[in-house]
Amino acid sequence: MNRIDKTFKKSKKILSIYFSAGYPRIGDTMPILKRLQESGVDMIEIGMPFSDPLADGPVIQKSSNIALKNGMTSMNLFKQLERAREEIKIPLIIMGYFNPIMRFGVEKFCEKCNQVGIDGLIIPDLPLEIYQKSYQSIFKKNGLYKIFLITPQTSGERINLIDSASNGFIYMVSSSSVTGTRERFEDEQINYFKRIKKMRLKNPTLVGFGVSNSETFKLACENSNGAIIGSAFIKFLEQNDLNKINYFVSKIKGK
C-alpha cells in the first residue's frame, strides 16, 4: 500500500508541509525532513526549484531562486534523498514543474523517485490529458501517484473526471490565485469547500494555497481531510532557525 493511502486511513486532520529543496541552504533538505517528521507533520512536499514557477507567488519564487543559486538540481536532490527512507517514514511528495523533469527524462526521473522512496508527484503544468496519454504507465510502473489540482473554477464534470483518474488525494486549491498566504478564508471559499465535500469524491482532499495559521488550518480540516502549507513555512524559515520548526508546526496544529 502506498504510504499516502496509509496516512489518510489512520489520520483525519492531515498536515502536509511544503518547502523548497535547497533553501535556505543547499544542505538543509534532510535536516528539514527530519525535523518536520519529529514535529508530527503527516506528509511532506519537497519543492524542486524552477527558474520560472508560473503558479507560484513571490514567496516561493524567491525561495526557488535562492535554492537555484545555492546550486540545487534534480540530480542533487536525488543524491540528498538517497538514504532518506532509513529515517523518514511519512509520505514524501515531490512538487516540480515539468520542464526540469522532461530534461532529466520522465522515465529516468520516475525511476529515481521510486529508488529514493518518493510516493507521489505534483506537477502543476502537466495536465491530466497529457499525463494520461503519455506518462501514466511510467508513473504506475514506479509506484508513483500523480496528484491533481482542482480550483473554484473547475467544473463538476471535470472534478469527477479528475477524481476517477486520481490516486492518493486531490489538491484543492483554495482560491483563484497563485501560491501565497492569507489570514482567513472568505465565505466564497468555505462554500466551495462545502460544495466539494458534498460531491463525496472517492479520493480524500487537502486544501492548499492560502493556508497559513491555525485558524485557516482548522477551517480546512472541517471541510476536507486537511491542508498543505507552503509559503507560510518558507517565510518562517526565512527568519527562524531549523530547530524552531517544532514550534511552527505545533502552533498550526493548535497544540
Added chain:
Amino acid sequence: MNYNIDQKGYYGDFGGAYIPEMLYPNIFELKQKYLSIINDISFKKEFNQLLEEYVGRPTPLYFAKRLSKKYNTKIYLKREDLCHTGAHKINNTVGQILLAKHLKKKRIIAETGAGQHGVATATVCALMGIKCVVYMGDLDIKRQAPNVARMKMLGAEVKSVQSGSKTLKDATNEAIRDWINNPLNTHYIIGSVVGPHPYPDMVARFQSVISKEIEEQLLEKENRSKPDHIIACVGGGSNAAGAYYHFLNNKTVNLIAVEAAGKGIDSGESAATSALGKDGIIHGSKTLLMQTPDGQITEPYSISAGLDYPGVGPLHSHLFRTGRAEFISITDENAMQAGLELSQLEGIIPAIETSHAFAVFKNRKFETNNIVVVNLSGRGDKDLDTFINFFKLQ
C-alpha cells in the same frame, strides 16, 4: 507534410497546452470557441473593417530599388511598419480585442518586450473602452521608454516586472500569474505565436493577413503570387508566422527565419533559440527552449527587446526541426549596421528587431532574378536612442 496545426493543438512534436489547472477553464473556453468566433461572418466583417480603416491595411508591398541594386536581387518590403502604432502587432490585438468582447471579458492583460505589443494592446483597449494592464520587464521599460510613454498616454497601466532577467520572459510569467489570479473577468492578449494552444494558431491566423496581401500584391506587380524567399525576424515569431502563413505548404517558397545571436551564439549572451535550444516547456507550450542541463530556463540576451526571448513559437520549432525554414542568426552589431543601411539607402528607419532580417543580405547570396520579400515588421522610432548611441551620431 502539413505545416498547419493539427486537431490536438500540435505542430509535429511541438505545441500543446501545458497549463496549470487554474487556467484550464479559460484555455478550454478559448479552444472550444476561437474558430467559430473568428470564422463568423460578422466577426470577419468587423475585423476586416478595422484592419482597413483603423490599422491602415493593406500595407504597401514596396520594391526597394537601391537595396535591390546593392545586393543584386529583387527585394520587396512588406511595410508592416506603416500599420497604425508602427508594427504588425496591431493585426493580432484588433482580432483578440474583438474576441474578448465576444467572450464578455471586462479587463485585458498583456506582456510586452519592445513595447510594440503593449502599445498595440493599449490602443485597441482605448478604442473599445476596456481596462488594460501591460506587464513589462524593468530592463525593457528602461530601453524602450517612448513606448512606455505611449501606453500611459493611451490609458494603460504599465506594471514593471522585477523578476528574472527583467525582460519579455518574465513579463509573460507575470501576465500568466495575473490571469491565474483573475480568471473570470480577464482576457490575456498574448502578443506572439507562443503560449498554450490555441494561442499560437489564433495569433498566426490574425497575422496571416500579411501573407495574404503579399500574394495579392505580388500577383499584381510580378504576375506571380509566390516569392522565392520570405525573410522575417523571429523572437516569439508572430510577424514571421504571418508572413509565412499562406506559403507554409508551398515548398517553392523558401522561408528564412532570422534570430538574434546577441553578442554571438557561443558568447553566452544570445537569444538564438534554434541554435541553442532543446525541447522544453515554456509558457504552456512544448517548443525549443534555451535551458541548462538541469532544465532551468536560461536568461537570453539581445540588443533588441522584442527578440530577447529564450523560446520560440511551436510552429517555428516545427519549421526548424523539419527543415522547412532556413534559420539564420544575426549579431547585435550586424543588425545595427543593417538598420543604418536601410535608413540611408531607402529612407526607412526599421526597428532593431526588423534590422536583424535585413542583415541577412550580407550573410547570404540570392539569385539576381529571385524575388525576396522582407517583412518590415516595425519602425525604428522607439529605438532611435539606441541607434544614436551605438553609432555615436550625436
